[in-house]
Amino acid sequence: MSSLPSQLSARVESVTGVDPELRPATKPQFGHFQSNVALRLAKQEGRPPREVAADVIARLGVGDLCETPEVAGPGFINFRLRSDVLAQVASDLIDDPHAGITQAPNPQRIVIDYSAPNVAKQMHVGHLRSTIIGDCFNRVLTAQGHTVIPQNHIGDWGTQFGMLVQYVVEHGLDVTTLDLPEVEQLYKDSKKEFDADPDFADRARRRVVKLQGGDERTLAIWRSLIEVSLAGFNETYARLGVLLTDDDLAGESTYNDDLPRVVDELEADGLAVEDNGALCVFLEGQDAPMIVRKRDGGFGYDATDLAAIRRRVSTLHADRIIYVTDVRQAHHFEVLFEVARKAGFLPESVAAEHVGYGMVLGPDGHPFKTREGGTVSLASLLDAAEQHAAPNIALAAIKYADLSNGLQKDYVFDAERMVQTTGDTGPYLQYAHARVSQILRRAAAEADPQVDPEADLSTLGWGRVELLEEPAEQQLALLLSRFGEIVDLVAVDLTPHKLCTYLYDLAGAYSSFYEKCPVLRSEGQVRASRLALCAAVRRVLGVGLGLLGIDAPDRM
Structure with missing residues (x-):
């Protein structure tokens, strides 16, 4: 409705x-x-x-x-x-697990491409936003009844694996005994040898050919590198509380066999032409062509991304495809979508959207780097936030800071400020939920001293909102009635900051209501109605935080 x-x-x-x-x-x-x-x-x-x-x-x-x-x-x-209409809507929210979220009349199959770390490297600050934003889209669209198909396009193929595998072979290493930080160090060591020793570089290139040719020993080591990496990725996903699993993996390697077919189709249709030894697609208005096959016969990211679109439409039957990456890749996706449409891989009936995000900045306002100028690991960012708060509160701080501004904007990662329970922060919204829960728990205990203090407050039965005589009550009920509308906006426009703003406004309206309209000190029908209004607020705050991937605690 x-x-x-x-x-x-x-x-x-x-x-x-x-x-x-x-x-x-x-x-x-x-x-x-x-x-x-x-x-x-x-x-x-x-x-x-x-x-x-x-x-x-x-x-x-x-x-x-x-x-x-x-x-x-x-x-x-x-x-x-009308007050009775507002009261009815607020009452309906109390027992509705969807809190008034409109179910899509024509559910779609929606592919979301997000996270995409690289094998043999720890996830870093650059993966933080893609993972959190993509997870939010997943939750919002799933809540509306769409079938969401996450695609974790990990970097698990390419020349760097020839270098890595050759290093492992020559040093007699057992990759299965290593963890991801150790594998990343292995990558750095092999890169150093690759750059310093031309003979090793030649052997590494020959190892790439073996990998592509299906050599069993090479493939076994490659698979081990992937397994160690996935264990590290999954540990980070668990800390982030996101929905990605191994079932969502669709790495670069999975498209390897499709690349020649994709390029052959482009050539047969006259879209791809040879230029200086490379096979290119030229688009009107673009300064440079899309290179779908390099001079040496190899394929790059463009060909892989075209193959991915082709499969997502033909095999996954996507109605809508969403890519969540750095805003600086906007031009790449503009070209990619145009070529895919011309090639018939992406019909006009399938929506394709690139959601670009800005950078994470350090407290000094510059791109986040280690003291040595290197890339900051995602684990170390989580550790930094947890120095200031419990894990669930630290995570709320990070996710809300990431989602509450326009996605294309850069934002400053200031853990000490982000974990505050006052102001426009994730912990403030968690505190608001806990505060409502505390009031309901006290009311339940006063009504029945035998009630289990750990009982799920949603199951206790809070009656209905009957009276909305005060302006603060009406404003709160009016805001509650808009939750489904806000979720619709986020789903269509892919703008999670609108949900953050709504929840912050709801928490503020609840605070104003509580100051002006006594709840526990009121009596009779007024008390019952106000408690029901509190229960509706708790429901919407809890569901709303859940859509952001944030825990809604009953106590803080």
Whole structure:
């Protein structure tokens, strides 16, 4: 079911023929929403705005949602939602595990490409945002009833593995005894030898040929490098509390056999032409071509990404494909989507979107680096946050800081500030949830001293919201009614900061309600109704935090 503002807006538009552009009222005495639709129509019709407003109101059928609308000022229309309607919506949220999230009428199959670490390297700060953002999209779209297919496009193929495997062979190493940090050191050592010793570099290149040719010994070592890496990745995913599993892996190597076919199709269609020994796709308006096969006959990322799109459409039957990577890759995806469409790999019926994100900066405002100028591991970032707070609070701080600004913006990783339980932070929202839970727990204990203090508060039964007499109660219920609408916006626009802003506003509205409307000190029907309103707030905060991948604790 659509939100109350959406229903009201649709009713007004059906009468006026234009978007009423409902805006929240600036003051409680003006109701809940205002529209300037009459002023805009008056210009077209050459009539006084107040006269047009009165005419619109006379033709509106919104009595089931609102009190009688009023004309204000030069011709604004003020709408006040009925208290019983707001109370009904708030009551329905209490026992709804989806908290009013609209289920998609036409569920889609949605592929999300995110995280994508490289084998033999620890996940670093650059993977933080992709993993957290992709996980949020996964949760939001799944909650709406879509079938989400995560694709973890790990870097598990290429010339670097010839170098690594050759180093392992020549030094008689057993990769299975190593962990990921040790394998990463192995990578650094082999790279150093590759750069310093031309003979080793030649042997490493020959090892690449063996890898590509299916040599069993080479493949066995390569598989061991992957297994050690996956163990390290999964340990980090567990710490991050994200939904990725080994079932979501779709590394570069899985497309290896498809690459010649993809390139042959491009060539047969006349899209790819030879240029200076390489096979290229030239696009109008682009300075450089897409190189789908290099001069030496090898294939690069472009060919692999085309193969991935082709398979995601033909085999996974995607209706929508979302890529979550660094904003600096925007041009790559612009070209990729255009070539894929021209080649017929990406039909117009399938949406393809690149969600670019900015950099994580250190407290000094510069890109996050180690003291030696190297890349900061993701594990060390989590360790830094946990020095200031418990793991679940530290994780809330990191995820909220990542998601609460526009994704394309850089943000400063300042662990000490991020873990604060005041201000616009993840821990503040966790504290708000815990605060509501504490009030409900006290009320349950007062009603029944035998109640289990560890009982799930959602199962205790909180009655219904019956009375919304105070403006603070009405504003809180009105905000609760908009949760499903906000989730819809995030799902369509891929803008998780809108959900963060909503939850922060909800926590603030609850704080205002609690200050102005005594809950535990009230009595009778008023107390019961306010406790039910608290239960609705707890439900929405809990579900909303869950969509962000953040724990909603009952105690802090």
